Amino acid sequence: MHQTRNKKSSDHSAKPPMSSLLLFVLLLAAKAGTADSVPARPGCQALCGGVEIPYPFGIGTICSRKGFEIDCINNGSAGEIPVLPTPDQNIRVLHLSVSPFPEARVVLPVAWQCFNSTGDVTGSYAGDVDFNREGVYRISNTQNELFVLGCNTYAYNNGVRVYDSRFSYKYYTGCITVTNDKTDPRDDACAGLGCCRVDIPPGITDTSMTISGWSHANQEFCPCDYAFIVEKGNYTFKASDLISNNQTMPLHVDWTMPLRLDWAIRDNGSTTAVSCAQAPNKTDHEYACLSNHSECINSTNGPGYFCNCTQGYEGNPYVVGGCTNINECQYPQRYPCPSGSKCIDTNGGYKCKCNLFRRGEECRPIIPMTVVALLGTFVAIFFLVLLLWFIYMDGKRRVKRACFDKNGGEVLKEAAGIAIFTQEQLNKITNNYDTPIGKGAFGSVFLGEINEKERVAVKRSHFENKKGGQLQQGGEFVNEITFQFQNRHPNLVRLVGCCLETNIPVLVYEYISNGNLYNLLHGQRDKVLLLRTRLNIAIGSSEALAYMHSHADRDRIHGDVKTANILLNDNLMPKVSDFGSSRLLSTAKYATAVAADMSYIDPMYMMTHRFVPKSDVYSFGIVLLELITRKTVRYGKDRSLPVDFVKSSKEKGNARELYDGNILSHDGDQCHYCGECLDKIGALAVQCLMYDVDDRPTMAEVVDELKQAANLVDNCKQRAIVSQHTVAHV
Ligand SMILES: *[C@@H]1O[C@H](CO)[C@@H](O)[C@H](O)[C@H]1NC(C)=O
Ligand SMILES: *[C@@H]1O[C@H](CO)[C@@H](O)[C@H](O)[C@H]1NC(C)=O
Ligand SMILES: *[C@@H]1O[C@H](CO)[C@@H](O)[C@H](O)[C@H]1NC(C)=O
Numbered sequence: 096m097h098q099t100r101n102k103k104s105s106d107h108s109a110k111p112p113m114s115s116l117l118l119f120v121l122l123l124a125a126k127a128g129t130a131d132s133v134p135a136r137p138g139c140q141a142l143c144g145g146v147e148i149p150y151p152f153g154i155g156t157i158c159s160r161k162g163f164e165i166d167c168i169n170n171g172s173a174g175e176i177p178v179l180p181t182p183d184q185n186i187r188v189l190h191l192s193v194s195p196f197p198e199a200r201v202v203l204p205v206a207w208q209c210f211n212s213t214g215d216v217t218g219s220y221a222g223d224v225d226f227n228r229e230g231v232y233r234i235s236n237t238q239n240e241l242f243v244l245g246c247n248t249y250a251y252n253n254g255v256r257v258y259d260s261r262f263s264y265k266y267y268t269g270c271i272t273v274t275n276d277k278t279d280p281r282d283d284a285c286a287g288l289g290c291c292r293v294d295i296p297p298g299i300t301d302t303s304m305t306i307s308g309w310s311h312a313n314q315e316f317c318p319c320d321y322a323f324i325v326e327k328g329n330y331t332f333k334a335s336d337l338i339s340n341n342q343t344m345p346l347h348v349d350w351t352m353p354l355r356l357d358w359a360i361r362d363n364g365s366t367t368a369v370s371c372a373q374a375p376n377k378t379d380h381e382y383a384c385l386s387n388h389s390e391c392i393n394s395t396n397g398p399g400y401f402c403n404c405t406q407g408y409e410g411n412p413y414v415v416g417g418c419t420n421i422n423e424c425q426y427p428q429r430y431p432c433p434s435g436s437k438c439i440d441t442n443g444g445y446k447c448k449c450n451l452f453r454r455g456e457e458c459r460p461i462i463p464m465t466v467v468a469l470l471g472t473f474v475a476i477f478f479l480v481l482l483l484w485f486i487y488m489d490g491k492r493r494v495k496r497a498c499f500d501k502n503g504g505e506v507l508k509e510a511a512g513i514a515i516f517t518q519e520q521l522n523k524i525t526n527n528y529d530t531p532i533g534k535g536a537f538g539s540v541f542l543g544e545i546n547e548k549e550r551v552a553v554k555r556s557h558f559e560n561k562k563g564g565q566l567q568q569g570g571e572f573v574n575e576i577t578f579q580f581q582n583r584h585p586n587l588v589r590l591v592g593c594c595l596e597t598n599i600p601v602l603v604y605e606y607i608s609n610g611n612l613y614n615l616l617h618g619q620r621d622k623v624l625l626l627r628t629r630l631n632i633a634i635g636s637s638e639a640l641a642y643m644h645s646h647a648d649r650d651r652i653h654g655d656v657k658t659a660n661i662l663l664n665d666n667l668m669p670k671v672s673d674f675g676s677s678r679l680l681s682t683a684k685y686a687t688a689v690a691a692d693m694s695y696i697d698p699m700y701m702m703t704h705r706f707v708p709k710s711d712v713y714s715f716g717i718v719l720l721e722l723i724t725r726k727t728v729r730y731g732k733d734r735s736l737p738v739d740f741v742k743s744s745k746e747k748g749n750a751r752e753l754y755d756g757n758i759l760s761h762d763g764d765q766c767h768y769c770g771e772c773l774d775k776i777g778a779l780a781v782q783c784l785m786y787d788v789d790d791r792p793t794m795a796e797v798v799d800e801l802k803q804a805a806n807l808v809d810n811c812k813q814r815a816i817v818s819q820h821t822v823a824h825v
Contacts, residue, residue, distance in 0.1 A: 101427060201356060204350065205351060206304035211315070213312060225301075229362055230361050231360075234357075241292060246311065252295070253305065269293065283333075315337060346524045360383045360402075361570045423440055499596050551603050586671055588673075591604060612661040612669065632667065641794035656671075709788040723780075769808055772804050
């Protein structure tokens, strides 16, 4: 066997390499296509000479079902080949298949009969081969046809012996062919001239032929007749197969033809074979269809049955577990799914699962595509808005941070004791700025409460949210805040903290409970105000101003001294507010902000547009006038308090007619009247209101003068007490 293989391979090497390669590829392809799906019995040889031997076929009786035995023989130069075992002759097997149709391709000898020149038969062969002793095969009537070649002959095949009938056999099938002229037969033309052919009926069990003994006298050109059944399309007539030239005699004694056999399970013999209906029940070991997922099918060519895997399964139904599930999803061509779906393999079938938002047999979209598109757009817009919102919030945060930095947040943080608030904290402290308590040059003032304990006044600039709300440069601001924080005076409103996250910082001051001097003087006219009380207020606030003016290193000017900016606590102790506003706002803005109350403004400022400490002195002069007259700056019918007072003082030496009558005629006071004191204060006020800055006293001098006036009042009291005593003594 080894030797023959070697020989075969050397044969191959003699051929052109291209064709051997092609053969190799074809062999591989043939193997890959079927080898796995058609198993032999376990432990049995599955291949012989490149031909698969699926059960019920097998080599040897143990490996095969009865009647399906195959021999694997060594055929010399051809190597191993599978053959049907027959007593006299080997019938070569080309192919065996179990599904989808039970079929065997074999090679069978051609029947012949030859004549001499006088027309006598010199030899013949009927073509009968005993390959079908168990009767499992039938010659396929659909795949084969019968050919007769001859010049004056007929041939037929007959089969199925019948008794008590007009004829001995159930069928006879063949054809006649006659030709007198050796030029008549033509290649490719099998139509009576030298060649005839005919379809065959089902049920044929062998290829033995009966060939006529009609005379071939004077037909030397046509020495032999042939008859055979062959696979359709495999044989085409050639005149040279029949007609003899002098050179070559067409004597095809060993001529063979390939043909297809149907096979079936016919255990009880050819005539008494069982059908599916009669087949033993499935547990019987005789029953051939052993695999799960297999079915029994009645043979259409002869009696008996065969097996097939049920739909969705493939393989060999004749062995246990032979039918296996087909993974249909691997062959989308053969097992299609509609677009928009996914193929899912199941046992014995497959499903097409529609993709998301698709339904029905054809997996059409549930929602029209336009709606899907619309929905998608909405979602996209939603996320875009979300994104923009984030960007916006981030922007705000950045602005806050930028303001914080610009306003010197980092520097202020390090200055111990200054509370730095965030905007959120301030919103909470002021309950979203719901209680306004006033307006200053710097902005609106709101009441707030820190930790439900300490009440505060929160000052927010008018310009905060407006474009152009320009602040003094950051460094300036830090200096001012720090200065205010470090320089405390009992008569100055104390700075508690600030918020730096806005363009113009928000300032948080201590809350002064009892309103301002303006309201006390002009809003509550019934309230008795002793002269000494008024003087205390004047002294306290002038001291605060003098204290600030005393910082010689820089100009510390209030810039907006007026009764409304002098706050009072429960003991009527004055607290000057709004200090430093002029520094926190740019000069132009500040001028606009205080313009509403021009009455207090130093006329010098109007010319120079510069505040000097003496500007505060001028404004304080007006405060003094209000204190002693209890009149507003503009009073009566368009009267001006400073103008009237100064005029009156110049003309009469004093302006007593303008003094508050309440002071003059109050009888609760032990000192009923201290005209001297009032005149002194009036004179001081007039001094403060001098047009020429140099003629005005400094704030410190104002404090001194007021203290002297206070002494006068106190002395006056004492004198009054003394005089009362004196009266008593008298
Ligand atoms: C087939 O033959 C077996 C024995 O050869 C016999 O036992 C069986 O009954 C037969 N079946 C039929 C349906 O004839
Ligand atoms: C065997 O089954 C396959 C698949 O179910 C089918 O295509 C084929 O026609 C069947 N064979 C016969 C002979 O019915
Ligand atoms: C065949 O099917 C039966 C019942 O459905 C089951 O019990 C048995 O295990 C299956 N055999 C194989 C080889 O799958």
